Amino acid sequence: MKRMLSGIKPTGQLHLGNYIGALRHFVASQDEYEMFAFIANLHCITVPQDPQELQKNLKDCVALYLACGLNPNKATIFLQTDVKEHAQLGFIMCCHTYMGELNRMTQFKDKQAKGEKNLSGGLYTYPSLMAADILLYSPDYVPVGEDQKQHVELTRDVAERMNNRYGQLFTVPEPLVAKVGARIMSLSDPTKKMSKSDETNKGCIYLLDDLKVARKKVMSAVTDSIGKVQYDPENQPGIANLMQILSSLSNNRSFADIEEEFKDQGYGVFKKAVADAVCNQLEQIQTRYKEIVESNLIEEVLTQGAQKACLIASAKLDQVQKAIGMEIIK
Numbered sequence: 185m186k187r188m189l190s191g192i193k194p195t196g197q198l199h200l201g202n203y204i205g206a207l208r209h210f211v212a213s214q215d216e217y218e219m220f221a222f223i224a225n226l227h228c229i230t231v232p233q234d235p236q237e238l239q240k241n242l243k244d245c246v247a248l249y250l251a252c253g254l255n256p257n258k259a260t261i262f263l264q265t266d267v268k269e270h271a272q273l274g275f276i277m278c279c280h281t282y283m284g285e286l287n288r289m290t291q292f293k294d295k296q297a298k299g300e301k302n303l304s305g306g307l308y309t310y311p312s313l314m315a316a317d318i319l320l321y322s323p324d325y326v327p328v329g330e331d332q333k334q335h336v337e338l339t340r341d342v343a344e345r346m347n348n349r350y351g352q353l354f355t356v357p358e359p360l361v362a363k364v365g366a367r368i369m370s371l372s373d374p375t376k377k378m379s380k381s382d383e384t385n386k387g388c389i390y391l392l393d394d395l396k397v398a399r400k401k402v403m404s405a406v407t408d409s410i411g412k413v414q415y416d417p418e419n420q421p422g423i424a425n426l427m428q429i430l431s432s433l434s435n436n437r438s439f440a441d442i443e444e445e446f447k448d449q450g451y452g453v454f455k456k457a458v459a460d461a462v463c464n465q466l467e468q469i470q471t472r473y474k475e476i477v478e479s480n481l482i483e484e485v486l487t488q489g490a491q492k493a494c495l496i497a498s499a500k501l502d503q504v505q506k507a508i509g510m511e512i513i514k
């Protein structure tokens with residue numbers, strides 16, 4: 185069975201972009217692949233966090249993994265810091281990543297360009313830690329949204345560099361980026377990605393949003409004055425984004441099919457259909473979420489997941505350290 189790994193950093197509440205671009209693919213893949221899904225709590229602290237809020241977001245993230253359909257009997261679900269090897273291999277990876285490579289990473293550059301002050305060293309070197317997160321488990325595939333593809337490509341480069349230098353250490357993974365839904369845009373500004381760090385909250389639908397609030401966000405989504413439901417991301421980015429959302433939430437329905445259904449309808453009717461699809465999905469997730477947070481499932485799943493992940497990660501770290509010549513006793 186081929187292996188797949190992915191993670192989410194709950195720097196805030198998970199949103200529809202995380203679900204469409206990443207989570208639903210984890211769920212769809214768990215029967216066909218050996219799936220590893222982790223919660224990237226080290227990555228969370230690359231930006232300032234309120235401790236109580238972080239705790240809540242981490243627990244919610246596990247609950248949402250499960251509520252969205254990840255099955256702990258099929259997928260290994262764990263917290264990054266429960267497997268200490270991530271931080272240790274992360275440092276080794278950092279020592280094999282060039283500063284020129286880190287300078288090219290767009291996520292860091294974007295934050296810098298926005299003029300954000302006091303960016304941390306952890307944020308700058310986070311792609312090296314991400315390489316460690318991936319390579320510890322030798323996955324064949326890493327399903328990600330468009331924004332993370334560059335980081336998986338860096339992971340491939342560092343893996344190949346180390347394989348050339350020390351002998352075959354790492355499986356070089358492939359990023360898997362879906363054709364539709366890999367970059368869900370903000371509803372209030374469809375030229376920007378839907379993000380946890382949305383300052384206004386209006387453009388981002390959180391998976392735990394009240395259904396009325398979510399519906400209102402869709403109904404107020406920025407569109408255009410063309411008045412035709414058609415897939416034209418360049419001239420109609422708002423409508424194209426809503427079409428991506430509707431397609432992703434309705435069994436990857438084709439754009440042609442959506443255009444046909446709404447060809448003689450106004451944007452109001454189309455937005456209502458998108459809002460119905462979004463609220464339907466959120467309702468299912470939230471019902472299951474409520475049951476999970478009232479049970480002991482979160483602790484059980486994380487304990488079981490960490491045990492399995494630790495075995496694999498410690499063997500890989502040992503192999504790497506031996507190959508580099510770092511170990512004496514083992």
Ligand code: AQP
Pocket residue numbers: 191192193194195196201202203204205206207327328329330331332365366367368369377378379380381382
């Ligand atoms: N808008 C999006 N559309 C499609 N996929 C997305 N992903 C994130 N946003 C979108 C994918 O979700 C997975 C987990 O991402 P993450 O939460 O670890 O990091 P991120 O991409 O930095 O997410 P945010 O919401 O933009 O966080 P902040 O605001 O903290 O920077 C990844 O596979 C990602 O591609």
